[in-house]
Structures are given as structure tokens and as C-alpha cells.
Amino acid sequence: MHFSELPQQRDSGTRHVLGLSGGKDSAALAVYLKDHYPAISERMEYFFSDTGAELKEAYEFLDKLETWLGKEIIRLSTGREFDHWLRVHNGMLPSARQRWCTRTMKIKPFERFVGEDPVVSYVGIRADEHREGYISNKPNIKAVFPFVEDGIVKADIFRFLEETVGVPEYYRWRSRSGCYFCFFQRQDEWLGLKENHPELYERAKRYENNKRERYDLDLARKSAVGSGNYTWCQEGSLDEIVARAEKRRAESGVIASTADGARRWQDLLLEQEEDDPEDQACLICSL
Numbered sequence: 001m002h003f004s005e006l007p008q009q010r011d012s013g014t015r016h017v018l019g020l021s022g023g024k025d026s027a028a029l030a031v032y033l034k035d036h037y038p039a040i041s042e043r044m045e046y047f048f049s050d051t052g053a054e055l056k057e058a059y060e061f062l063d064k065l066e067t068w069l070g071k072e073i074i075r076l077s078t079g080r081e082f083d084h085w086l087r088v089h090n091g092m093l094p095s096a097r098q099r100w101c102t103r104t105m106k107i108k109p110f111e112r113f114v115g116e117d118p119v120v121s122y123v124g125i126r127a128d129e130h131r132e133g134y135i136s137n138k139p140n141i142k143a144v145f146p147f148v149e150d151g152i153v154k155a156d157i158f159r160f161l162e163e164t165v166g167v168p169e170y171y172r173w174r175s176r177s178g179c180y181f182c183f184f185q186r187q188d189e190w191l192g193l194k195e196n197h198p199e200l201y202e203r204a205k206r207y208e209n210n211k212r213e214r215y216d217l218d219l220a221r222k223s224a225v226g227s228g229n230y231t232w233c234q235e236g237s238l239d240e241i242v243a244r245a246e247k248r249r250a251e252s253g254v255i256a257s258t259a260d261g262a263r264r265w266q267d268l269l270l271e272q273e274e275d276d277p278e279d280q281a282c283l284i285c286s287l
């Protein structure tokens with residue numbers, strides 16, 4: 001059954017939700033549905049799971065999109081900042097293996113938002129990518145993939161956005177939405193963070209150097225554990241990674257260095273390799 005037939009099939013108590021990450025694909029999906037499936041768009045509840053650590057460009061883009069859609073984008077959050085959750089996790093920085101950030105700060109607020117209601121969730125995976133997976137396993141949530149069903153590919157996404165709300169500015173130097181310190185960033189993207197948001201880069205570096213504290217019940221005192229050398233990336237500290245990216249750029253050039261204006265950054269982005277397969281379970285953050 002085509003996704004557009006679901007609203008008719010389901011009773012009026014079914015909710016229709018679309019999670020906006022601040023990234024291009026979910027935004028393009030909202031635009032596409034409003035243009036091509038207005039009856040669905042009319043019933044849609046848009047939401048954004050906010051970690052409080054997103055780039056200001058993402059918040060600005062969401063404001064713009066909200067105006068264009070003419071509908072509120074509901075901001076969900078845990079009510080606590082990243083630092084609180086970091087303490088709860090004993091100072092252990094999240095990583096691809098220990099991705100507590102996504103579950104705690106993005107998925108749980110989403111699951112609270114939908115509760116036990118029957119829900120259709122619209123997900124912006126495209127027809128030309130091979131990402132799978134969903135953000136929640138709750139049985140009352142049915143995910144649908146309109147771009148896959150309608151054969152919408154990357155070039156279409158850019159067209160939808162350029163004709164309406166535009167492409168988020170941070171794509172000049174970053175290939176994904178999400179937290180400024182996201183450990184999924186590539187080395188070039190850390191360099192982009194340093195150049196575009198030096199204060200956030202410094203903040204991310206401070207997290208690296210934090211020592212963890214453990215409360216010892218027997219001795220009734222706190223003690224430091226770990227070496228203080230935690231990093232966001234397996235390949236080394238942020239400064240080491242950025243130094244490598246700078247060296248590579250000096251040798252060959254990367255997308256962030258196209259300031260000569262010879263080619264539009266949107267076109268370069270369009271030609272980039274397919275999305276990182278490691279993003280599989282991170283749809284709510286980066287789609």
C-alpha cells in the first residue's frame with residue numbers, strides 16, 4: 001500500500017509525525033509532502049529533538065522552515081543539558097559504540113512525545129541510498145519512506161530546497177546535521193568546526209581533557225579515574241585530527257576550501273560520495 005493511502009486506512013486517532021533533524025533530507029521531505037500531499041501535510045505534527053548542542057545555523061534553518069510550512073515545529077528535549085547526561089554516564093563521552101546520546105537525548109523525548117498513540121512516522125531516506133533502520137522499535141509506530149516509494153533521489157532533494165527554504169548553510173563545511181561535537185564527523189568536518197565555530201571547537205576539546213570522577217562508597221570520597229585523555233575519535237585528539245585535515249587540504253583541497261567561488265558548494269555537495277554507512281542508526285540526528 002502506498003504511504004498516501006494510510007491516512008484513509010487508519011482511523012482519525014492515528015497521528016502523523018515527521019522528525020526534522022535540521023538537515024536537508026527531513027526538511028526536503030516536509031517540503032515535498034506539503035507540495036504533493038497537502039492532505040497529509042495538513043495532519044502532520046513536525047518535531048525536532050533538541051540536544052541543546054546543535055549548531056546555531058540548524059536552529060535558524062528550522063525557524064525558516066517553520067515559517068515556510070506555516071506550522072509549528074515542536075521542540076522536544078529532555079529538559080537537561082548534555083553536561084548533565086555526561087555526568088549520569090560517569091563522564092564517558094558518547095561514541096559510535098556507546099551512543100547513549102542518541103537514545104537519551106533524541107529518541108526518548110520522541111517516544112514520550114508519541115506515547116502509546118498509533119503513529120505514522122515519515123522518514124526522509126532517499127531512493128538512491130542504502131540506509132535502513134528506524135529510530136524506535138515501539139510497536140505503535142509505523143515508519144513510512146515516501147522518497148523511497150516515490151523514487152526521489154539526491155538531486156531532487158537539492159531542487160526542492162533551493163526552490164523553497166534553501167540548503168542549510170553549514171553544508172558548506174559539514175555533511176550532516178547534529179551536535180557540534182558529533183563523533184560521526186569526518187576529519188575535514190572537525191576542521192570546518194574549528195574554522196567556522198572556534199568557540200565550539202574549543203568546548204569540544206575541553207570535553208576531551210576532562211577526567212572522570214568516581215564516588216567510592218567504601219572510602220566515602222571521590223577519586224579521579226582514567227587518564228583524562230578521552231577523545232571524540234579513535235584516530236587521535238581533535239588537534240591531531242585537525243592538523244591532519246589541514247595538511248591534506250594543503251595538498252589536495254577539500255570542499256570547505258572552495259572559497260574561490262569557481263563552483264557552487266551545493267554542486268560539490270551533490271557530487272560527494274554517498275552518505276556514510278556508519279550513520280545507519282542515527283537517522284533522527286542526521287537525516
Ligand code: SF4
Binds near residue numbers: 184
Ligand atoms: S548528533 Fe551525534 S552526538 Fe548528537 S545525539 Fe546524534 S549521534 Fe549523538
